Amino acid sequence: MPGSEEIFEGSCLCGRVRYRFAGPPGGMWHCHCTDCRKTHGAAFASSVQVDRGRFSVVAGEGLLRTHEAESGTRRRFCGTCGSKIICTITSEPDSVYVMAATLDTRLEATAVAHIFARSKVPWYDIRDGLPQHQTYSGHED
Numbered sequence: 576m577p578g579s580e581e582i583f584e585g586s587c588l589c590g591r592v593r594y595r596f597a598g599p600p601g602g603m604w605h606c607h608c609t610d611c612r613k614t615h616g617a618a619f620a621s622s623v624q625v626d627r628g629r630f631s632v633v634a635g636e637g638l639l640r641t642h643e644a645e646s647g648t649r650r651r652f653c654g655t656c657g658s659k660i661i662c663t664i665t666s667e668p669d670s671v672y673v674m675a676a677t678l679d680t681r682l683e684a685t686a687v688a689h690i691f692a693r694s695k696v697p698w699y700d701i702r703d704g705l706p707q708h709q710t711y712s713g714h715e716d
């Protein structure tokens with residue numbers, strides 16, 4: 576419907592941290608970098624870009640903990656259950672990257688690309704046909 580914005584809502588595993596943003600979200604990225612693998616305990620992390628002004632934490636903000644990498648990338652997670660909620664990147668002050676798997680609202684967005692494919696684990700093959708960038712596709716490889 577023209578003029579209406581879909582609201583997306585998400586939460587952490589324990590449910591104490593809740594967030595929402597007005598859609599539509601930007602692209603989805605599957606990041607295979609070492610930091611994402613470590614923090615998620617998974618082969619890669621999937622996130623969607625959201626304009627910072629459209630995103631808000633609506634419950635449990637005080638529970639959020641922050642890990643800041645040397646690169647300046649800040650990952651925020653629930654201090655109670657450990658769910659990763661968002662990531663921000665120094666070079667993109669107007670964006671937040673929302674961890675797509677924490678969404679409670681069904682997200683139909685199609686993934687854009689795999690990034691940091693150079694750091695991919697050997698036991699997972701990328702077979703979805705999406706572009707694979709060796710580093711971060713938003714900048715020069």
Ligand SMILES: [Zn+2]
Pocket residue numbers: 587588589590591592653654655656657658
């Ligand atoms: Zn939690």
Ligand SMILES: [Zn+2]
Pocket residue numbers: 606607608609610611612620691
């Ligand atoms: Zn990453």
